[in-house]
Amino acid sequence: MFGEQLIEEIRKKGLVGRSGSCFNTADKWQAVLDAKGDKKYVIANGAEGEPDTSKDFYVMYNHAEDLVRGIILAMHTVGAAEGFLYMREAYHDLMEKKYNNLLKGLPITLFTERPGGYRCGEESTLLNVIERKRAQPRNKPPFPTQKGLWGCPTLINNVETIYTAEQISKGAYQHTRYFTIGGKVKHPGVFLAPEKISVKDLLIITDNEPRGKTFAQVGGGASGEIIIDDDYSRKITGLSAVTIYSEDDVNYLIKKWADFYRRESCGHCVPCREGSYRIYEMTKSNQIDWNELKDIIEVMDKTSFCALGRAIALPYRSLLASGLIKQKVKV
């Protein structure tokens, strides 16, 4: 099944982007199909730059044939003559041989970029990287579905999204998705589970119920939300990662986020470039003025040019709201 019939089937199944964006997949495919252009492209994005997530690696490593079939299906469906499969460097080094064999004779290019990582999770940055431009995001609109690679309509989907579309096309989709579980659990790893599962149920069915007081970062090790164990009945949304911590990990986490955002900021806009550096300085010196930090993340959230600068707000805000930080913070 491909073409409009497949788009309708994807719509019926309610598939949304599995990069954490949760954008309606059928709408995106339809937009590229409807867009006017002499040439169109499909890009499967395996950047997976978010710390503590490895479900895209799992999909690319264990379901390579299905993923390639999914890229071809997407190309046929939207009318694209050429496709790309992007992997971050570490993944590329491990899987280059396997994919070069699979892609032989197909109009699909496997590529990586050094450094790429988190930034290439942002779709317009990935376009710039393929075009050999600086790894920074573009103004939107126009969106890639209208003007993407070299100005042509381009479908960019996370690799798990494309793999899932392929499963839908052959009637094998069971409303499941891959979850990464890590941190202080017995069995860290990637697990297939019902897509609308709670943190608590996921930990139970994977034999990962933590002992004692814990909290979780849900949705990725950098941009994920902090929730305390009383709230583990909440459903997992966005990027499907759950990492379990104990209360004495709070300082480590604060520093980890700060270091990550400082390294990943592309430097293109002032709020993210300066804000991420200022937070890094504070956490490094162990002298955190939480009121100042809160002000910085407010500015970054409201004025950063792309999602990376805005993503810093959720982990710090949810940590402050969790009660795990005992200091008084102005509201």
Ligand code: SF4
């Ligand atoms: S928010 Fe950060 S990553 Fe995004 S454009 Fe600005 S500096 Fe670059």
